[in-house]
Amino acid sequence: MPPTPKVRDAAATRARLLQAATSEFATYGIAGARIERIGAAANANKALIYTYFGNKDQLFDAVMDAHVARILDQVPFTPDDLPGYAGRLFDFLVANPQQVRLATWLRLERGRTEREPEGLGASVRRKIDALAEAQAAKRVAAEFTAEDLLAFTLALATAWVPASPTAPADLTPDQLDTRRTAVVEAVRRLTS
Secondary structure (H helix, E strand, O other): OOOOOOOOOHHHHHHHHHHHHHHHHHHHHHHHOOHHHHHHHOOOOOHHHHHHHOOHHHHHHHHHHHHHHHHHHHOOOOHHHHHHHHHHHHHHHHHOOHHHHHHHHHHHHHOOOOOOOOOHHHHHHHHHHHHHHHHHOOOOOOOOOHHHHHHHHHHHHHOOOOOOOOOOOOOOHHHHHHHHHHHHHHHHHHHO
């Protein structure tokens, strides 16, 4: 009896490639990432990267789109509780340090001249509009513009995550809890 041919599960292969690409891009950036390493890590033929994604830049775009969608889905924005949002964002980024590394590589290697991750710009605009509305209704302090308040909140939430340049290496869980408390309190003071 002849051997049964392998049936390819395209969705599973695509998911493995995205996972391997996430690790590769987070570690080496766009220029330093190697298609061969991604294929090997995903246990997939590297030709499938070109079939599913087009090229290395398009694969990076797919990784960024997936990670932006994930953070938008898992960290709900609450303009009336910006300190709570900052704490949830901090927790998410501590648990997913590749997010900050990927965003850093995006800024370093692409700047603002190329394609932004899908949904990011619209999300930022919605957040700014929601904050401005909360400020107009006097639910959030208006000492800063909505744009500034969002930027400060994001900067504070990312300041102590392990991938941040300001965070010391290997923070203990107690140190992370202390940093999280400080982030939440700092954002509370900005908004009260």
